[in-house]
Amino acid sequence: MEVDNFKTKYFKYKSKYLRLKLQAAGAFPDGRALQQNYQGVDRPVISIPNGGRIEGFNGSLQCMWISILDYLKRNGHPNMTLAELRDYAGITGRFLHEEFDNDNANHRDAFNFLAELFDLQINVYVSTEGGKLDQRFKHVDSDRIIPGFWSEHNGSNTVNIISFGRHFELIVGGSVFGGVGTGGVEYVPAIKSKDKKYLAFNKLKGKERIDASVVICIENLENIKNKIILDITESEINVDAMDDAEFEQFLKQLDDKTKESTKDITLLIDSLKLLQQEITNDKNNVKTFDKLLEESIEGDRLAVVVTNRAGAQKRIDDGYKRINELLENCRKFQPNIKKGRRRRRGRRRRGGKKK
Numbered sequence: 001m002e003v004d005n006f007k008t009k010y011f012k013y014k015s016k017y018l019r020l021k022l023q024a025a026g027a028f029p030d031g032r033a034l035q036q037n038y039q040g041v042d043r044p045v046i047s048i049p050n051g052g053r054i055e056g057f058n059g060s061l062q063c064m065w066i067s068i069l070d071y072l073k074r075n076g077h078p079n080m081t082l083a084e085l086r087d088y089a090g091i092t093g094r095f096l097h098e099e100f101d102n103d104n105a106n107h108r109d110a111f112n113f114l115a116e117l118f119d120l121q122i123n124v125y126v127s128t129e130g131g132k133l134d135q136r137f138k139h140v141d142s143d144r145i146i147p148g149f150w151s152e153h154n155g156s157n158t159v160n161i162i163s164f165g166r167h168f169e170l171i172v173g174g175s176v177f178g179g180v181g182t183g184g185v186e187y188v189p190a191i192k193s194k195d196k197k198y199l200a201f202n203k204l205k206g207k208e209r210i211d212a213s214v215v216i217c218i219e220n221l222e223n224i225k226n227k228i229i230l231d232i233t234e235s236e237i238n239v240d241a242m243d244d245a246e247f248e249q250f251l252k253q254l255d256d257k258t259k260e261s262t263k264d265i266t267l268l269i270d271s272l273k274l275l276q277q278e279i280t281n282d283k284n285n286v287k288t289f290d291k292l293l294e295e296s297i298e299g300d301r302l303a304v305v306v307t308n309r310a311g312a313q314k315r316i317d318d319g320y321k322r323i324n325e326l327l328e329n330c331r332k333f334q335p336n337i338k339k340g341r342r343r344r345r346g347r348r349r350r351g352g353k354k355k
Contacts, residue, residue, distance in 0.1 A: 037178045038143035044131035045162045046174030046184040052099075052167070052198050057082045060196045063168045064100035064107075064161070065089070068114055068122065070170040071159045074183075089114050097196060099166045102149050115151035120159050123147040125171070126220055127164040129201060129213075131187040133175050136224060136333060145176060148223050164189035165216045167198050191216075210320055210327070217330040218272055224333070225265045229258050265333060272326055279319040282312040 048070045052063040062082060069085045086092055089110035100107050102124075115122050126134040126148040137146045148163060160171040167190045173179035174186065190198040191212045204212055233254065239247055259266075289309035297305065 037176050038145075040174070040176050040178060041133055041135060041145065043175050045125075045127065045133065045171050045177070045187040046179070047162050047169035047171050047187040048184050049188075050169060052192075052196075054082045059096040061097055061099040061192065063166075063198070064111070067161045067168045067170040068120075068159065071120075071157075072118060075157065085114070086110075088117055099192060100168065101166065112152045115153040115155060118157065119155035120151060120153065120157050121155045122151040122159045122161065124149050124161045124163050124168065126223070127162050127187060127189050129189060131189055133162075134220065136220070146227075148220070162187050164201065165191055165212075165219055167191060207320055210323055213327055214272055214276055214323060217327055218269055221265055221269050221330060221333065225262050225269070228262055228265075232258050232261060268326060268329055268333065272323065272330075275319050275323050275326070279316055279323075282316045282319070285309075285312040286316070 048067070050063050050066040050070070052061045052066070053059070054062065054066060059082075065082060065085055069080060069082055072080055072085070083092075090113060091106070091110045095107065100111070102108060102111075111122070114120065124147050125145060126137055128134050133145050135145070137148065138144070139146055160177060161168050162171050169187060170184075171177055171187075172182060172184040174184075189201040191201055191204075193199045201209070201212060237250070239250065242250060286309055289305050289312065292305050293302075293309070
């Protein structure tokens with residue numbers, strides 16, 4: 001049995017890890033999947049709405065699976081049910097109240113299995129607040145929008161899905177996809193509420209809307225960051241020809257380049273997360289102070305509680321002002337995203353032989 005050179009395996013691990021994170025596994029959607037009318041990019045996407053639930057199925061937050069089901073029901077499987085689709089995906093009785101997470105290996109495996117079973121190329125595009133495609137995912141040297149992630153299987157049937165955070169709907173037209181979107185409506189970005197329902201983002205107000213924007217911003221920025229790193233770590237350099245010292249220096253240069261290329265986006269992500277945590281801590285403090293104020297406290301103790309509560313509330317208000325400033329930077333951030341390599345038929349896949 002052929003044993004891979006350790007250096008080669010170590011180097012390739014970087015790319016493989018990021019491919020798994022991005023749902024790419026070396027496959028970039030082919031020309032058919034990326035044929036777009038870029039002139040329509042400023043129009044909202046037309047999609048098939050869903051609330052993450054289907055009558056007769058005891059589950060919620062099922063929007064990804066419903067989006068794939070909507071495609072299959074319109075293309076040769078009109079009588080398929082959500083329960084049947086989940087059976088095909090191998091998740092019968094599992095994740096009944098769990099939203100799809102591309103970083104969850106079990107979710108990702110089910111997603112990829114459906115793509116392979118039904119010969120699909122599933123592209124998941126990122127939406128902005130207005131229901132339009134996020135133009136930060138524009139290809140660096142062509143008028144195309146790159147999906148946020150896509151299926152490993154590069155099938156003959158293209159399924160385009162729109163996401164806003166982790167709410168998903170099947171795209172049937174609009175934006176760069178053209179057409180009038182038969183059976184669909186303009187996409188209204190939605191987020192999960194505390195009772196596991198999806199709320200229209202444009203109905204959120206004030207700090208609730210800011211909180212939702214932060215979650216979406218961080219998720220999109222991390223996706224972009226991973227794409228940038230993947231571009232850098234995709235290399236045809238023959239590391240087998242290097243001795244140990246040369247290889248160690250090569251890895252150091254690789255790490256330095258990825259850190260330098262992503263330092264601004266990393267700083268923005270870290271700043272948002274830190275502010276998020278500080279605001280959460282002060283909100284908890286305010287609740288504690290409010291409970292104390294409900295008690296019969298007097299004198300100096302009352303004055304201390306009132307003063308501390310006011311200080312915590314001021315920090316919350318100041319924190320939200322700072323977050324708004326950072327969100328503007330998030331919207332303006334324009335990465336240098338390149339086109340990933342298309343997977344060759346018969347390419348050696350992780351842990352297996354050529355097929």
